[in-house]
Amino acid sequence: MGEKRKENALVISQEVLADGIFSMWIRTKAAVSAKPGQFISMYTDDGGKLLPRPISICEINKEEEKLRVVYRVTGKNTGTEQFSRLRGGDTIPLIGPLGNGFPVEKAKGRRAFLIGGGIGVPPILELAKQIECEKKQIVAGYRDMHTFLKEEFEENGEVYISTEDGSAGVKGNVLDAVREHALEADIIYACGPTPMLRAIKAYAEEKNIVCYVSLEERMACGIGACLGCVCKTSKKDAHSNVHNSRICKDGPVFPAAEVEL
Amino acid sequence: MNMKVNIAGVEWKNPVTTASGTFGSGAEYADFVDLNRLGAVTTKGVASVPWPGNPTPRVAEICGGMMNAIGLQNPGIDLFCERDIPFLRKFDTKIIVNVCGRSETDYCEVVERLADEAVDMLEINISCPNVKEGGIAFGQSAKAAEEITRAVKRYAKQPVIMKLSPNVTDIAEMARAVEAGGADAVSLINTLTGMKIDIHRRTFLLANRTGGVSGPAVHPIAVRMVYDTAQAVKIPIIGMGGIANAEDAIEMMLAGASAVSVGTANFHNPTVTMEIVDGIERYLEKNHIEDVRELTGAVR
Numbered sequence: 001m002g003e004k005r006k007e008n009a010l011v012i013s014q015e016v017l018a019d020g021i022f023s024m025w026i027r028t029k030a031a032v033s034a035k036p037g038q039f040i041s042m043y044t045d046d047g048g049k050l051l052p053r054p055i056s057i058c059e060i061n062k063e064e065e066k067l068r069v070v071y072r073v074t075g076k077n078t079g080t081e082q083f084s085r086l087r088g089g090d091t092i093p094l095i096g097p098l099g100n101g102f103p104v105e106k107a108k109g110r111r112a113f114l115i116g117g118g119i120g121v122p123p124i125l126e127l128a129k130q131i132e133c134e135k136k137q138i139v140a141g142y143r144d145m146h147t148f149l150k151e152e153f154e155e156n157g158e159v160y161i162s163t164e165d166g167s168a169g170v171k172g173n174v175l176d177a178v179r180e181h182a183l184e185a186d187i188i189y190a191c192g193p194t195p196m197l198r199a200i201k202a203y204a205e206e207k208n209i210v211c212y213v214s215l216e217e218r219m220a221c222g223i224g225a226c227l228g229c230v231c232k233t234s235k236k237d238a239h240s241n242v243h244n245s246r247i248c249k250d251g252p253v254f255p256a257a258e259v260e261l
Numbered sequence: 262m263n264m265k266v267n268i269a270g271v272e273w274k275n276p277v278t279t280a281s282g283t284f285g286s287g288a289e290y291a292d293f294v295d296l297n298r299l300g301a302v303t304t305k306g307v308a309s310v311p312w313p314g315n316p317t318p319r320v321a322e323i324c325g326g327m328m329n330a331i332g333l334q335n336p337g338i339d340l341f342c343e344r345d346i347p348f349l350r351k352f353d354t355k356i357i358v359n360v361c362g363r364s365e366t367d368y369c370e371v372v373e374r375l376a377d378e379a380v381d382m383l384e385i386n387i388s389c390p391n392v393k394e395g396g397i398a399f400g401q402s403a404k405a406a407e408e409i410t411r412a413v414k415r416y417a418k419q420p421v422i423m424k425l426s427p428n429v430t431d432i433a434e435m436a437r438a439v440e441a442g443g444a445d446a447v448s449l450i451n452t453l454t455g456m457k458i459d460i461h462r463r464t465f466l467l468a469n470r471t472g473g474v475s476g477p478a479v480h481p482i483a484v485r486m487v488y489d490t491a492q493a494v495k496i497p498i499i500g501m502g503g504i505a506n507a508e509d510a511i512e513m514m515l516a517g518a519s520a521v522s523v524g525t526a527n528f529h530n531p532t533v534t535m536e537i538v539d540g541i542e543r544y545l546e547k548n549h550i551e552d553v554r555e556l557t558g559a560v561r
Contacts, residue, residue, distance in 0.1 A: 004292040005532050043529065048324040050476055050529040095531065220320040220327060221528045223292075225285035227305070227334045228320035241336030242313040249289070 004095065006043070011090045012066060018146030021119075022084045023058070023070045030096040031067045034060045036104060036126040037191070037214055037253045040067065040096030041222040044079045053079045054219050054248065056191070057097065058122035058149075059129070070122035070149065098222055099252045102189050102212060107133035110186040114157070115174050115200060117141040117192025123214060125149055127189060128156040137183055141174040141192065175199055185209060194261055201256040211256035217247045224249025232260035262545050263552040264538075266300065266520050268497050269420035269445035271381050273300030273355050273520060276553055277510065277538050280501050280524025281306055281359035281384060281424070282331065286345035287352070293531035296352040298538055303522060304345060306361035306386050309370040311337035316468040321457050326476025326503065327525055328455050330469035333361050333392055338374050346378055355381040357422065361389060365409055369416050376418040383419050385409070388426030388451035390473045400426040400451075403438035410442030420445035422499060425490075427479075428454050432486045433493035440494045448499035448522065449490060450483045476525040477503045484516045491517020491558050505533065507540020514556040 009028040017023050030040055034057055041052030059068035073080045086092060104127065112133040116124035121140050128138055136157030140150065145167035153159045161169025162177035170177040173196060177183075190200045191214035204211035217229035230244040235258060237245045245251060245259070264275040278301035284290055287302045296302060314334025321328045335341070341358075349356045358380045362368035372383060387399035387406055399409045410423055423439040425432060427450035436447050452473025457466040483502020490498055500518025504510050505526040513521050526533045545553060 006530055047477075049322060050325070050525065051320075051322045051327055052528070218318045218320050220329065221283070221289070221531075223289045223531065225289040225305075226283060226320070226329070226528065227285075227314065227331050228317075228329060230314070230317060230319070230334070239336070240334065241311040241340045242334065244313055244334060 006093050006095050008091045009094050011086045011088055011092055013088045014084070014086055017070060017148040020073045021070065021146070021148050022073065023068060024083070024086065025066055025068050026092060026094070027066050028094065029065060030094065031060055031062055031065045034067060034097040035101035036060070036130050037102035037123055038097040038099045039252065040069065040094050041098060042069075042083060043093040044082045045093075046079070046082060049079050051220055052095070052222050053083070054098070054222055056123040056214075057126060059126050072119045095222065099248060100250065102127050102214070102253050104131050106210065107131050107187055109134055111135035111137070111184060113137050113139055113178070113183070113185040113188040113190070115139045115141075115188060115190040115192070117174055117196040118143065120190075120192030120196070120214065120216075121149055123191050124189070125152055125156070128153060133187075135185070137185060139174045139177050139183070141177070141196065142168070173199070175203055188212065190214065197256070198261040201261055204256055212253050213256045213259070213261070214252045215247050215254060215259065216252065219248050222248050234258055234260060262542065263554070264542060266554060268499065268520055269382070269422070271355055271420060275300040275538050276514065276520040276541070277534055278303050278357060278499065278520060278522050279527065279534065280522040281386065282329075283524040283527050286341070287349055290527065290531060294535050296349075296354050299354045299534060300520060301355035301357050301381070302349055302352075303357040303384060304359055305335060306333050306359040306389070307335045307338050307341045307371060308333065308361050309338055309367050309374070311335065311340070318467055319469070321466045321472065323455070323457065323474065323476070323478065325478035326474055327528070328457055328467060328472035328474050329452070330467045330472035332469065333389055335361070338371050342374070342378055346380060350379055357382040357384050359384045359386050359424070361386045363392070365412050368409060368413055372413050373416040376416065380419060382422055383417055384422040384424050384448055385413055386424050386451070388424050390426070390428060390452060390454040390471065397426060397428070400435070401429055403434050406435055407438040407442035410439045410444050414443040422446040422448050424451055425449040426451050427482060427486055427502070433489045436490040436494045440496050444496060446497045446499060447490060447494065448501060450479070450486050450502040453479055453482065475503065477505050477509075479503045480509055484512055487513055487518050488516040504537070505529070507537045507544060510537050510541060511544055511556060514553075515558070515560040517558040519554070519557050
């Protein structure tokens with residue numbers, strides 16, 4: 001007990017992928033046990049900003065003990081803006097890996113959709129790299145033509161793009177891309193904004209497909225203690241003894257059928 | 262050097278505990294801290310039956326702190342006794358169970374249920390700003406606070422700590438009221454009621470609209486209230502409110518606290534409680550103070 005602690009991890013490099021979207025490689029022990037769909041809690045060095053920022057893991061390199069995070073700067077004077085100023089050689093305090101991650105093994109022998117929307121796109125990359133399935137169909141939804149990570153997805157499966165403004169791929173959302181290309185799957189993994197996940201959950205129910213969704217909520221502790229980031233569940237949760245699960249600890253990935261969106 | 266403190270007849274190995282609601286029942290933090298090194302673990306509030314709590318968002322950051330409106334989500338006393346107490350009993354630390362309720366009957370039911378459980382102290386939460394009924398209703402009237410204290414004391418086998426709200430005109434009056442009602446100790450401060458508005462969405466940031474403000478931003482308010490309370494009552498005070506390091510903890514003790522609780526700071530640094538225990542020890546050593554109890558109320 002007591003062997004985990006906040007780590008002052010080393011920033012290896014940082015680059016801009018698109019307007020407001022940053023990619024950072026970090027040398028951290030968290031990489032050793034990290035799984036796709038998990039996240040790390042990153043802290044700023046601003047004494048006024050106390051809470052960690054939960055950031056999903058985009059890529060894992062266990063051998064070299066490094067993780068990649070791709071995140072959006074959410075505004076002026078935000079924690080993410082401070083992260084975006086870090087350069088190789090700087091340090092970043094963090095804890096992790098946190099959360100449960102995607103059940104990669106369930107895809108074996110199945111046709112899979114790997115769906116990411118907006119800033120829910122990044123965790124889909126490591127999932128795409130690790131997943132073994134009969135048909136790997138990556139569907140990524142963006143606001144506009146800044147289709148970050150698209151080339152890297154193309155090295156890992158069939159890629160279908162949707163954009164809200166129609167500037168790349170199918171105009172509309174990720175399900176519009178699925179319909180437009182007449183894609184079919186037996187299992188879905190998805191990460192993105194709640195309205196997208198709600199639509200995907202409904203689609204999965206209609207088609208009777210197994211579906212896992214990665215949820216997001218404002219967090220405080222990030223480790224399951226404060227009960228800040230719960231989601232509503234269809235069945236009584238064993239830990240909470242009510243219809244609430246902790247997104248940081250019991251999630252962020254849940255079977256879509258078990259959560260109310 | 263002595264780090265032991267005696268709070269209402271219960272000896273803690275050091276004056277550091279965790280603020281209710283920030284530490285669960287310790288299980289999540291056991292990966293980060295050695296629970297054996299805490300003076301006590303104060304649990305998340307528990308009620309007679311499971312409570313689902315408030316809708317989300319339940320938390321928000323502010324400059325130098327945070328707001329929460331969890332709404333006392335808890336698994337109910339039965340599961341708590343079955344799972345959380347046996348977990349904590351594996352460690353050499355004192356167990357303080359925080360008790361919440363909506364009515365006098367609710368509080369008394371939980372307290373009675375805990376009477377024969379292996380817990381060391383009870384902390385009665387009459388100060389949660391985030392639930393509509395109960396909680397704060399008892400914490401903002403001296404008469405109601407005294408009455409609930411007296412009621413709880415009839416069923417309690419363990420020493421009773423009454424947790425006070427800062428959302429009152431005169432906290433010393435509240436402390437005197439619970440002392441008159443038979444409280445063995447007081448703890449303060451619970452969170453200050455606040456509000457945060459999202460200017461882009463033009464709505465409240467917390468689903469509950471209001472929430473409890475905590476963190477370093479409230480520390481000076483807490484120090485002042487602990488000081489005021491120390492001048493008003495003889496029972497020991499557990500001081501809390503924005504303690505983020507050993508210096509803050511020492512300050513709280515100098516103002517009159519016999520022990521301190523660490524809350525929001527756990528979110529910023531999961532191992533902070535260990536650093537605070539070590540830091541208090543170093544301070545005593547450096548200043549040639551033999552006994553940590555000498556700090557309590559040393560500034561008048």
